Amino acid sequence: MKLPLPELPGAARLRRAAGLGAEAVRRARNSVAAGGFAERAEQNGLVPNGGVAVYFCTDPDNLFQLEQWRRPLEHLARTRPTFVVVDRPDTGEAVLARSTLPVAFAQGSGALERLVDERDVRVVLYVNQVERNFRMLRFAGPVHVQLGHGESDKAYSVSNQHKAYDLTFVGGPAGRDRLGAALRGFDADARTVPVGRPQLDHAYPGAPDWSRGSGVRVWYAPTWEGDRPSVAYGSLVSHGVELVEALVADPDVRVVYRPHPRTGLSSPRHAEADRAVRAVLARDGDRHLVDSGPYGWQWDFADACVTDLSSVAYDWLATGKPLVVTEPASSEAYRPASRLLDELPLLPASAAGSVLDVLGSRGLGEPGSERAVDPLLADLSAYYFGETAEGASTRRFEAAVEAAWSLASTR
The missing domain is CATH 3.40.50.2000 (Glycogen Phosphorylase B;)
Structure with a gap:
């Protein structure tokens, strides 16, 4: 059997240093770009009051997580004002390039506090489980909803972080059963809402021209x-x-x-x-x-x-x-x-x-x-x-968001 060659001393350290160097460059570029990005963000419209926020404070490499939900969210915005929150100009630029949703730039705790208070944020949606989500989760006023970025029986679908959200939208009974069985003290019946797969209700580009x-x-x-x-x-x-x-x-x-x-x-x-x-x-x-x-x-x-x-x-x-x-x-x-x-x-x-x-x-x-x-x-x-035919998932998803918005309005 052919064994892998041993790694040269210090190679791992050099790789880490190169990675840290690349991230330092990104941070520097974001710092320079921060001043003008908020103005450019307005090209997709003003951030609405009393709307639904999609909290996406991560790097652009994770844009596929938001892309999974982009079309359902753009459809939601027709009836309930919806916008994306970012804390990095590079991520914000990537969102602006792909989406019609307004983008709010909230870099730091102070900016986030002003956004939640001044814009009367009622519902916050999350498409991932990154640590920075807890910066927004500390606000008790909005209803916090975990969407995830895909149905799966893999371990990431039963993170203990689900307990931090007021609600988790799941595809169907499988998601409810999965979370109820895996998480101690988690009332899956009360805190999960089945919404199907609204992504199926939208058209996507790229298909070949086959008769x-x-x-x-x-x-x-x-x-x-x-x-x-x-x-x-x-x-x-x-x-x-x-x-x-x-x-x-x-x-x-x-x-x-x-x-x-x-x-x-x-x-x-x-x-x-x-x-x-x-x-x-x-x-x-x-x-x-x-x-x-x-x-x-x-x-x-x-x-x-x-x-x-x-x-x-x-x-x-x-x-x-x-x-x-x-x-x-x-x-x-x-x-x-x-x-x-x-x-x-x-x-x-x-x-x-x-x-x-x-x-x-x-x-x-x-x-x-x-x-x-x-x-x-x-x-x-x-x-x-659950039912996925003829727009059923979109109707359930948007009804679930509306119910969450009404719940926030009763506080």
Whole structure:
């Protein structure tokens, strides 16, 4: 077995110093930019009084967390004034570039106090669990609501920090059960509100211009290999080439292949498998797609999904369409308690070539045929998200925000 080379003395210290140096540069740039950023923020509108604040005080690298909720929040703003709170100019600039929501710049405790008091903030929404959330949580007046940035049975979904929020919006009964079982002294019935998956009710850019009659669209979205054995969920090495060969062998199938952006970072074998999958797809010219663009359009566009133990599986489950989840090849990969993973038969590497048969058993039909509904998938979708069809999630989400706003107004 080939062992890794030992790290040179001081290498870790040098890496840390380089990281600290980069962060020091960012802090200096933010300090210089702070004076003019508040004025530029007004280009997206004035910060409303008595509105809903989305507290996003973190660095721009975490913008994907806000992006998960951006469209539902912009839709909410049509009926209840909504704005984003940032404490860094670089994060604020990134939000302004992507969103139509007003941005409030509150750098430091004093600025945050003035914002909460002068703007009569009634509800605060949080899309993550970063430590800086507690700067806003100290204010007792607003109703504080944890949204999170995706449904999952993984450990981060049951953080003890949930106790700090007045309410947690969850997808469905699964989130309520998960928090109630994991957190001591947490009244899940009183402090969780099921809102479904409002992200599904919006259109997303990036879909290819494929005619509806050109084939069955199968989305293969493997996760990365992970940085430790317990999260080695990626299927590219164990399943990837055989699975994709089986898909493209059917002339009625068109593949959307979306590898995780970190694929190959920890494992050269996964990087090699990614190249091999791309080569298989390239044999058919431009019939298939290697996707590295925006996320979200795939939910409406694809007819079925093959993915790994990742948030993609839960997002897709909410669509109600055929789903296959791969079984990790590594015996060391941690498998969380999960109805999805316990009740949905996983696809082992030995059956990768039978993926179309499995999809067929879960409701995938011929092009243009009426899709059968898999009762198991329908039941799991209802457990994790409740009703998701025809704007139901958006209505529940906005009603839940309105109820929180009314609760704050009674103080």
